[in-house]
Amino acid sequence: MNTIAPEIISARNLTAGYSNNTVWREGSFTVNRGEFVAIIGPNGAGKTTLFRLILGLQQPLGGNIEIFNAEPRRGNPLIGYVPQRHGIDSETNIESLELVRLAFSGRNWGVSLSGRDRQAALGAMKDVGAQELAHRSLSVLSGGELQRIFLAEALVSGPELLLLDEPLSNLDLRHEKDLVQLVNKVVRSRNVTALLIAHNINPLLPFLDKVIFIANGKVATGKPEEVLTSESLTALYGVPVEVLRDSRGNVAIVGIEQHHGDE
Amino acid sequence: MTFSVNFVTDIQELFRYPFMQHAIEAGTIVAVIAGIVGYFVVLRRSSFAAHALSHIGFAGAAGAVLFAVSPVYGLLLFTGVGGSAMAVLSPRAAHRDVHIGTVLAFMLGLGVLFISLYAGNSSQTYSILFGQILGISSGDVLLTLAAGVTILAVVAVVYRPLLFSSLDEDVAEAKGMPTFLLGVIFMLLVAVATSIAVQVVGVLLIFSLMVTPAAISQQLAKRPRTAIMISVTIALLATWLGLSIAYYGPPYPVSFYITTLVFSFYLFVRFVYRRVRPLTAYRAASQAT
Numbered sequence A: 001m002n003t004i005a006p007e008i009i010s011a012r013n014l015t016a017g018y019s020n021n022t023v024w025r026e027g028s029f030t031v032n033r034g035e036f037v038a039i040i041g042p043n044g045a046g047k048t049t050l051f052r053l054i055l056g057l058q059q060p061l062g063g064n065i066e067i068f069n070a071e072p073r074r075g076n077p078l079i080g081y082v083p084q085r086h087g088i089d090s091e092t093n094i095e096s097l098e099l100v101r102l103a104f105s106g107r108n109w110g111v112s113l114s115g116r117d118r119q120a121a122l123g124a125m126k127d128v129g130a131q132e133l134a135h136r137s138l139s140v141l142s143g144g145e146l147q148r149i150f151l152a153e154a155l156v157s158g159p160e161l162l163l164l165d166e167p168l169s170n171l172d173l174r175h176e177k178d179l180v181q182l183v184n185k186v187v188r189s190r191n192v193t194a195l196l197i198a199h200n201i202n203p204l205l206p207f208l209d210k211v212i213f214i215a216n217g218k219v220a221t222g223k224p225e226e227v228l229t230s231e232s233l234t235a236l237y238g239v240p241v242e243v244l245r246d247s248r249g250n251v252a253i254v255g256i257e258q259h260h261g262d263e
Numbered sequence B: 001m002t003f004s005v006n007f008v009t010d011i012q013e014l015f016r017y018p019f020m021q022h023a024i025e026a027g028t029i030v031a032v033i034a035g036i037v038g039y040f041v042v043l044r045r046s047s048f049a050a051h052a053l054s055h056i057g058f059a060g061a062a063g064a065v066l067f068a069v070s071p072v073y074g075l076l077l078f079t080g081v082g083g084s085a086m087a088v089l090s091p092r093a094a095h096r097d098v099h100i101g102t103v104l105a106f107m108l109g110l111g112v113l114f115i116s117l118y119a120g121n122s123s124q125t126y127s128i129l130f131g132q133i134l135g136i137s138s139g140d141v142l143l144t145l146a147a148g149v150t151i152l153a154v155v156a157v158v159y160r161p162l163l164f165s166s167l168d169e170d171v172a173e174a175k176g177m178p179t180f181l182l183g184v185i186f187m188l189l190v191a192v193a194t195s196i197a198v199q200v201v202g203v204l205l206i207f208s209l210m211v212t213p214a215a216i217s218q219q220l221a222k223r224p225r226t227a228i229m230i231s232v233t234i235a236l237l238a239t240w241l242g243l244s245i246a247y248y249g250p251p252y253p254v255s256f257y258i259t260t261l262v263f264s265f266y267l268f269v270r271f272v273y274r275r276v277r278p279l280t281a282y283r284a285a286s287q288a289t
Helices: A047-054 A096-105 A116-127 A143-155 A173-190 A230-237 B007-014 B018-043 B047-066 B071-089 B097-117 B123-130 B138-167 B169-174 B179-201 B212-220 B224-248 B254-288
Strands: A007-018 A021-032 A036-040 A062-067 A079-082 A161-165 A193-198 A210-215 A218-222 A241-245 A251-255
Touching: A007 A047, A007 A193, A021 A047, A021 A062, A021 A193, A021 A210, A036 A047, A036 A173, A047 A062, A047 A161, A047 A193, A047 A210, A079 A143, A079 B169, A096 A116, A096 A143, A096 B138, A116 A143, A143 A161, A143 A173, A161 A173, A173 A193, A210 A230, A218 A230, A230 A241, B007 B224, B018 B047, B018 B138, B018 B179, B018 B212, B018 B224, B047 B071, B047 B097, B047 B123, B047 B179, B071 B097, B071 B138, B071 B179, B138 B169, B138 B179, B169 B179, B179 B254, B212 B224, B212 B254, B224 B254
Parallel strands: A021 A218, A036 A193, A036 A210, A079 A161, A161 A193
Antiparallel strands: A007 A021, A007 A062, A210 A218, A241 A251
């Protein structure tokens, strides 16, 4: 069984982009079973592109990537995916439970009278503490509630790898913290692997096993304390960068202007 | 044909003439189909595409008249090709409007050309634009039935995949579902539904059956099956009542009555029901706790 191997993702000299437009190159990293990994980087750096490679929605331009010791393939049932949603908003008057049920049984053709999808959906919603939202409409849920529903939607088919694309954007500090703790709980209790794309690493820092930092067409990976250093990020960005830490361990990454001497 | 207090005889009276029988039969099939397909049109936010397909159908219908063929064949051909082309050329709904608008303007122009080439009776054109439910032949009813049964069968097969990919396309794609194929199937469903609905309300009023009932139902119900049933019910009520009023009341066009009734439902839900609903929701919530 390939699921016994500890390496869930292994990338070697991976280069990503679209036909003649390289987004980043020569990324090499591994992600092991049960790890909670943050993918950090500026807008347009190619974080979502990495997810598309893992999901088999896009081919690498170079190097190779293996997911569960096999080539990525579209529709891998071992992966649960939470994309950035644009289609579900205050106009979407659909019961939350229906969405999670469809994530379980939506691939099946024809009509069904079995209630298996309903049971599975209610179970997944309970796991993320969203059972009281089951009969509420997606149109009235807050950002934090919606993200919990989306997490249930990803978990309902029992995946071993979770890909979460910017679930923290649009959340206030408290909900940000709640959601990160929830993802961490899911990762630890189910022994699943989670990759989470974020802009701000600070709410994630206490829980992370690994960071994949994508910037300037390059990729840096390692433990947070290895990657989030002035030296490592200066090498990544190619311009002087300083990593500042406050008393509670929060980091701020600031660019340092080149010193041109005294005037 | 006067209206009495005895509903049984009133309804029997409605079926007295073959033209009314055909109208009720075709109208019923169209209302059911439009209510179902319309639900997906609104869910996928493709109402402009549905609107455009009916205009594309107009060129087809006008062309069919020019070649002395029944307009519905021209409608089916043009909307089928047009719908598939829309699905293939712009698989994602976003930014589709300009492309669709460009094609629809060209198609309307083509329709105008066909009409000017056709030297015959202009009432054909009028009925394509505004519907002519009272002129439906028994052959048209059979064709409508065949189209309706086909749509129902296809929807029964694709229901869940289509629902999921309409609601959450990115996840559906990642799950390996055939989202592109589902997009093409959806546009073909809209094409066939539009083609048969044109007989009832015409090209210009297609929104009233294909979009408005479904839009109302999505305000009222958050479960898809319930919403589809409400959408079908509104379309049916509007069609049946519209025919009855035209039969017993002032003899204005049936499509005028249907559009007015649908619009009244819309106004009621938009401005009256939605003010009452928070109260009932509050009661339900306080009972639940």
